[in-house]
Amino acid sequence: MSRSEHASVVEFKSWLVQNGGRIHPEVHFEPGLAGFNVVARNDISANQSIVSIPFSLAITPEVARQALKELLGHEQPSLNERQLECTYMVLHWIVRPLNSDVLKHDPYLITLPSPDKLRTPLHFTDLELAAFRGSNLFGATLDRKRQWEAEWQQCREAVASANADWGTEFTWERYLSAATYLSSRAFPSTVLSETPSLVTTDTSYPVLLPGIDALNHARAHPVSWVVSAPSAPQTPSSSPPAPEPSISLVIHTATSHGAELLNNYGPKPNAELILGYGFSLPDNPDDTIVLKIGGPSTAASSSSSSMGWEVGRNARGAEPVWEAVLSAVRAQNAEDGEDGVEEEGDAAVEDELCAADMLAEMAQGLHGRLPPFPSDSEASAAIRPEVLRMLEHYLEGQRDILQNLVAFAQEKEAGALQRAKELGLDVVEEEEEEQP
Known part of the structure; x- marks a missing residue:
């Protein structure tokens, strides 16, 4: 196993720690077929926190909404949660130089798989998609493409109304990449609570958790999402504010040197894994x-x-x-x-x-x-x-x-x-x- 990590990974880890996150010292990112795989540099015992980030480091609709307001000059009430987060991600690839106070997730986004490595059905060739014709998945793919293309058009118009050049660069390919990152890596917002859960509800929405979302899936793999929510300080108001809540991924089995560290996305059928994640x-x-x-x-x-x-x-x-x-x-x-x-x-x-x-x-x-x-x-x-x-x-x-x-x-x-x-x-x- 290589002892050195890609420069983008080094930058990402540094950014995560500088912003209040923690990552296990034996966590190592290695190049894989679809981006990076996360492996154990040395043996890691059971019940260890692998990655921990403060809630503020997540990409949420509220983070995106505030950034778009600052960049585009006004609120975007017509955009849904996915559109807000996808537009926020795409603007990282368009706005140069980046305003790190507004578009603050560039060190995270550069570690994600490049578009040519994405394998959901919307990235299939025509011949590959045709091989699924006659199945539910074929119809679901066409439905998703129509929905996402309509959303993209709406987002592009919102961006172009503020900056024509940005609107020109707000391409379907970029929106598709962002939407695929969201479908393949997002957690339901229910994880950001005192009792974190992967169960979606009528009011939950997708959120991206940098670092925590880096681990690949293993069905029934024993893991926990642990939220640390410090209580408010009891000292006078002049005292420093209490640390904000954070969420950690804890793996309950030991991982040996060189083995991949794995997450558990929950029970999902292959139709969902293929459509949203690009594997089965x-x-x-x-x-x-x-x-x-x-x-x-x-x-x-x-x-x-x-x-x-x-x-x-x-x-x-x-x-x-x-x-x-x-x-x-x-x-x-x-x-x-x-x-x-x-x-x-x-x-x-x-x-x-x-x-x-x-x-x-x-x-x-x-x-x-x-x-x-x-x-x-x-x-x-x-x-x-x-x-x-x-x-x-x-x-x-x-x-x-x-x-x-x-x-x-x-x-x-x-x-x-x-x-x-x-x-x-x-x-x-x-x-x-x-x-x-």
């Missing part, structure tokens, strides 16, 4: 697929709408989907007047059999629309290995979930048939659906 995990147990129920002609949407249901491996979360499909069937039959001409038991069984068939058909249809993994060597050679790996991991998870969902529907069908038998009902069994 093999056989990810947290994988999900989003289903959207569409009335009597029940179908699944290929969008990642929050109005849908998330189903995971082993049919985790499938029960609410089943209830929605069954309710749609019952509503349609009631509208058609079918339930009124049958006995109650007959109707219930028929509804369940119809719903089971519909759910299995939905899952099989989605399975059939998933793109095939490129088998042609020429086609796969045109896709970068890291993107090909993400495609493989993603498709494996989606297919497994849909196969589990078909099996779940078949279990519901078997249960309905058993009840029909117990009730002495004459039900003609349809040919068993083939599992995809």
